Amino acid sequence: MSRFRVTAAVLLASLATSAVPDLALAAESSISLDSPEAINAAVDQAANRGIEFLKNRGQGANGAFSPETGVAITSICVRAILDHHPGDVNSPSVKKAIDFITERVKPDGGIYGEGSKHRNYETSVAIGALVKANKDDRFDSELKRAEAFLKDIQWDEGEGIDASDPAYGGAGYGSHSRPDLSNTTFMLDALKDLGNEADDEAVQKALRFISRTQNLVGHGNDTEHADKINDGGFYYTPAAGGQSKVVVPEGDDGGGLRSYGSMTYAGLKSMIYAGLTSDDPRVAAAMDFIQKNYSLADNPGMGKSGLYYYYHTFAKALDAAEIRVLTDAKGVNHNWKRELTATLLAAQQEDGSWVNSGSTRWMEGDRNLVTAYALLALKYCRE
Template sequence: MIMNILLTTALLAAPPEAETLSSPSSVEAQRADIVKKGLTFLRDKGQDADGAISPRVGSGVTSLAITAGLRNGLKLNDPLVTRGLKYLESKIQTDGGIYASDRLRNYETCVAIMALAEANRVAGDGRYDTALKNAERFVRGLQIGAGDGIDKADPHFGGVGYSGKERPDLSNTAFLIEALHAVDTPSNDVALQRALLFVSRCQNLEGEGNDTQFADKVNDGGFYYVIPTEKVDPSTSERYTPNGGLRSYGSMTYAGFKSLVYSGLTKDDPRAKAALKWISQHYSVSKNPGQGRAGLFYYYNTLGSALEASGLDVITTPDGEQTWRTDLVQQLAKSQRPDGSWVNENRQWFENDPRLCTAFALLSLAHAKGESK
């Protein structure tokens, strides 16, 4: 059981877009209906004969889709799952990683771990135990600070990038944390605690683990994607503030917040409180706060996974109580296309691919099912 680190009195400012709350049964019926349509799209139109889904961007989308299918109730003998698992099995490498692209080794292996762990849970027979053990060892070895002589003073310590020990980022580090969580790694594990230091350095929060030059420049409790090591020129990118700080945004804040939960922080930790304050001021299901519609479906998944993990069902706002599950289900019901897919008109991060967006949407809808665990 993940400790509920959320204050039930936290003020999460819901926008006017939030619709009138529906009964739990009607929301669940709506959720189940759009999930069925989304899974049908992936099964009938999104998957290649060899089981791959969007292989042009690697094996990651296949893993996301399998995990989404299993978490939404598909059985192992469903063609979407059977074909997808066979494809993933073909991507198991001699080094233990599970990837199609060498430059995406960490990301692809981490999401494959989630898929195979979910398949193990459904099967109940440990069929992927060996593959999971080897994949876990592989991603642990990619983390900066693991056997490479880099110590805690380095701002990149504990992080990981797309392929490993190059420039680390919060997204890949959060995937590493979630993959380790999927195989029941305790929160005091050394790899998780190393990752927690990197995550803390990606938070705009002075004096609470962030000892970089950026800690106090924004100081709003949100999270950012990377820790620059070069001098920042605010005129070169919108992600910088005029004083040389790094802007917080929604998907990274939820990814960071979820990582805090999986790393064992309690509701009283200042980092958790600060993240909640940021969330309270930027809650939305129509945009990725700070990014507009860029990365919107990735955002939906991070929002759903973070809030489910932290145990919050009802959000108390200045305007009354809001149920994030209802908001998310109704928003995705409105944006689903007639063929059952979702797509983002903003093509950044490949979200013009309906297969990727549909996998993310279905993952977020799995988090929106029922009550928190």
């Protein structure tokens, strides 16, 4: 059994000792979060309001959500709706959205808008929507071709590089620019949705890239950045010289690529999908970073930037790791499901939507996208 599992007794004890300010927020709003039944009821109520917003105010006449992103946000919204309301697969709103997606299946098997520079991202999230909507195997052909497309554009020998290259195994936006961890984790989500196991060749190639995005010397990161930070967290990409999205304070000339929250949870989730277990040094180091930087107030290292992407990735990673209670570096136990539920309930707008009020970076001023992220995160909060 994974050491990430905890018993019900430990869970109840942790709630008694945890410092959970967000639960107080929920209490002030007369929302009970003191039992699994109450948590699930609160999640259902918030999800219903968010879905009503998407259907009634977020969706255009052509079925799309924020169509300027190609099929990306439409696909994420469809997945979010069906995660909570699987029976909506035949509803008029979801059917129109699915039609918008499938009309953009390209001859190469990718699913993306005309002239897109984000082919991997769009195709990956479109797969997530179509897998969820694939009743009676109606989208089997499209999904099989989309899978082949993703594997074809993965950075490997087909791009003229070998396993020694820092770009090897990664996925980029699909416009021949360097790969990054965010796109790679979207690809892995899609491959997992399609049934690819940890021993799949593309998944194992991706693990090479993922290991090189971790600030951990001696365990797969053979780049010049490996030992400069060495905190177990993850950064954006080791390719093309390497990049982190963390802004380095003025006068800090220590070098290295700074770790941050959303990429660390993305890295943890991806390593688990690739078959690593809790006793692997890479997983242990990622968990150490997470314990030292546990937060729902911000995206550690990034402040409010990408906050709802972070919430979704945070929840999906901890669920994949089978963690119910997370003990931080100060010894405080966190029932993250309840804390995240309370955080999202407190942030939900009167119209049922969510929006990142602290930063519009990475499109988090778009209520459709942010509402979908919140819904996807809430799925993992049920007990």
